[in-house]
Amino acid sequence: MTEPTARPIAAAAIDDPLAMRQAGRELLSLALIDARNRLLARLAAEESPAALRLAAHAGWFQERWIARNLQRRRGEAADPGAAPLAGIEPAAERWLEGHAAPPASEALRAYLCETLETTLALLAQADEDDAGLYFYRLALLHEDRLAEALVERRRAAAPGARAEREAIWLPARRWRLGSERGGGFVPHNERWAHEVAVPEFEIDAQPLNWRRYTEFVEDGGYDRRTCWSDEGWAWLQAGARRAPLGVEQFAGGVLVERGGRLQRAPAGQPVMHVTYHEAEAWCRWAGRRLPTEPEWEQAAATAASRGFVWGDVFEWVAGSVRAWPDAGAAGPACLDRIPAAGTMGVLRGASFATCARRRSAKARRFAPRTHDTLLCGWRSCAP
Numbered sequence: 001m002t003e004p005t006a007r008p009i010a011a012a013a014i015d016d017p018l019a020m021r022q023a024g025r026e027l028l029s030l031a032l033i034d035a036r037n038r039l040l041a042r043l044a045a046e047e048s049p050a051a052l053r054l055a056a057h058a059g060w061f062q063e064r065w066i067a068r069n070l071q072r073r074r075g076e077a078a079d080p081g082a083a084p085l086a087g088i089e090p091a092a093e094r095w096l097e098g099h100a101a102p103p104a105s106e107a108l109r110a111y112l113c114e115t116l117e118t119t120l121a122l123l124a125q126a127d128e129d130d131a132g133l134y135f136y137r138l139a140l141l142h143e144d145r146l147a148e149a150l151v152e153r154r155r156a157a158a159p160g161a162r163a164e165r166e167a168i169w170l171p172a173r174r175w176r177l178g179s180e181r182g183g184g185f186v187p188h189n190e191r192w193a194h195e196v197a198v199p200e201f202e203i204d205a206q207p208l209n210w211r212r213y214t215e216f217v218e219d220g221g222y223d224r225r226t227c228w229s230d231e232g233w234a235w236l237q238a239g240a241r242r243a244p245l246g247v248e249q250f251a252g253g254v255l256v257e258r259g260g261r262l263q264r265a266p267a268g269q270p271v272m273h274v275t276y277h278e279a280e281a282w283c284r285w286a287g288r289r290l291p292t293e294p295e296w297e298q299a300a301a302t303a304a305s306r307g308f309v310w311g312d313v314f315e316w317v318a319g320s321v322r323a324w325p326d327a328g329a330a331g332p333a334c335l336d337r338i339p340a341a342g343t344m345g346v347l348r349g350a351s352f353a354t355c356a357r358r359r360s361a362k363a364r365r366f367a368p369r370t371h372d373t374l375l376c377g378w379r380s381c382a383p
Helices: 002-013 017-021 025-044 049-067 072-077 092-097 105-123 130-154 210-218 230-239 276-286 293-302
Strands: 168-170 173-177 194-198 201-203 247-249 254-258 261-265 314-320 345-348 364-367
Touching: 017 025, 017 130, 025 049, 025 105, 025 130, 049 092, 049 105, 049 130, 072 130, 105 130, 168 293, 173 293, 194 293, 201 293, 210 276, 230 276, 276 314, 293 314, 293 345
Parallel strands: none
Antiparallel strands: 168 201, 173 194, 247 254, 254 261, 314 345, 345 364
């Protein structure tokens, strides 16, 4: 009688962000298979050379950091400079670097199949502790992000429209910003939780939509120097931009390119493919501001019952990249290294293309402030 009940529990666990951070061998095995199926399904929608090269990263990463890594059992203590074993595909690294044509579709699928089989076989023998499972948990995060990136590069889909809700007021409080210690897999840029004081604030219940952004554009927002920072104005003038990436017109409704075709975007759909500079300029025009990281995280973690919605688009927040107290050195193959202070902007949340196990209110992403190919938007706070 145990087998019929065990399977649904495992199926639910692979979508649970907290469970996956603590995942052991069995759950990781199921999740790695799920991630590979998701990647292949999205690759099937576009088998361009760029998409094939992107998908090839999944097999290479698992092979390089698991099958070829003689120190994989050491986890974060492994020496990233140690020489790896030879790979099964001599051309794999040249595929990724663009020095060789990407593999044909059938050859790539064979490579992905062989590398996953090896990963699962080694996982079955791995030590069931944080060190022994480190590279497997990291490979899962890597593949989940690759599947998301395949959606980003096609620019064929968007989140649904939402009815507008009133902004939410939250009282002043102390907040534990970041992820707690205690075992399991925690990305380096979430380390470690520390208490911060958050004054009272008002925050939008949902990301900005096209209706509200159209008002900014029609009021000459892209020509108003006072709306833009010096850095933002320089970016704007260099590219002669007058709309977010993919938008063809605003008159009579937003016309945007989706998958090579022009579509009418619903007025209640979140704005997407915008830079930090555009988000900041709208806030200045509207007399508002971007939320801080503590404000955003507190609202996402506590205000869902009051209508706070997140996960449609990644969201730009105020400030720039910084390490948190006691973060320590990044582990080998880290996907979330903290760059030099002030060099990038910060995105919080998730997008409609993010799988359920990656939807954590603690998650952070970094990107240049001029980056607009991510599925990114923003919400605002009262000044």
